[in-house]
Structure formats: structure tokens, C-alpha cells
Amino acid sequence: MAAAQDGHGGAYRRLLGEVAVWLNRYFQRRLPPGDVDDAVQETLLAIHRRRHTYDPQHPFGPWLAAIAKHKWIDQLRTLGRRPADALPETLSVEDHEASVISSSVLANLLGELRPAQARAILLVKVQGYSIEEASRETGLSSSAIKMNIHRGLARLTAFLENTPDVE
Secondary structure, X not given: OHHHHOOOHHHHHHHHXXXXXXXXXXXXXXXXXXXXXXXXXXXXXXXXXXHHHOOOOOOHHHHHHHHHHHHHHHHHHHHHHOOOOOOOOXXXXXXXXXXXXXXXXXXXXXXXXXXXXXXXXXXXXXXOOOHHHHHHHHOOOHHHHHHHHHHHXXXXXXXXXXXXXXX
């Protein structure tokens, strides 16, 4: 940003490209998918308009995060003002019994594992995190995540093989 403030166009274009990637991840975790692009563009415009307020003596990240947070709040306010679609008179509701039972069984099974194993399996196998994302989330190394998944699944297999069938 300091180079961009000094008039280096290439540095500014690179900065906006890298910031756009970060903003995309930031808003994907906080907004509905259809609103992410708008939030990214609004934030990039705000950064452009306020670039003169950045002080190179301070870190760039907190300055960027403050602008992103304000734009996120603006998006939430906009979402709150959108008219809600009326519900139809006859609304069919699926039976969620199987999902509830599956969730309960999964929670009980994960309760048989060590916490690190259960967390690794939950993040990677259930919630779809990559090994690297799970590593960042837990603070464990990628190899520790893989090891916890392997050992946890082996322990679950052994547990299930030793459980008598109930009918």
C-alpha cells in the first residue's frame, strides 16, 4: 500500500488482486454466496477511496480488516432490509428423523475417540475441510491431522466390529 500511495501503479494492481482473494475468503465465511462478489467489490472501492488514510507506519492487515468489517456490517444491514418471500399455504416438510438419528449416532461414535481424533475426522470427513484448512483450524501439523484421522477411523472400525447388533 505504501508503494501504491507513492504512485506505483503495478504495486497497486498487485495489492488489489491479493486483497480481492483475501476478501473473497473473508466474505464467503460470513455472507450468503450470492452476496460475496458485491461485498468484495464494495470493499475494494472503499479501499480505493480511503487509501490516503493508510499510515505506512502501521500494519496494513488491521487497516484492511477494519474496512472489510464495516462493509460486512453494511451487507448484513442490507440483507435485513430485503423483503422476505411469503411462505406458500401448503409447505411440505421432510421427515428429518433419519438425519437426527444419524447426527446423534455420529456424535456418540466421535465421543469414543480422543478429542484430537474426533475433531480431525469432523473437520475433514464431515465438514469437508482440506487437510491444510484443518491444520490451520486446530493448530496441528498436516501430518498430525492425517495421523489423527487414520487412527480415529481405525479405532471406530474396531469399536463397530466389537459392538453387538441390536435389532
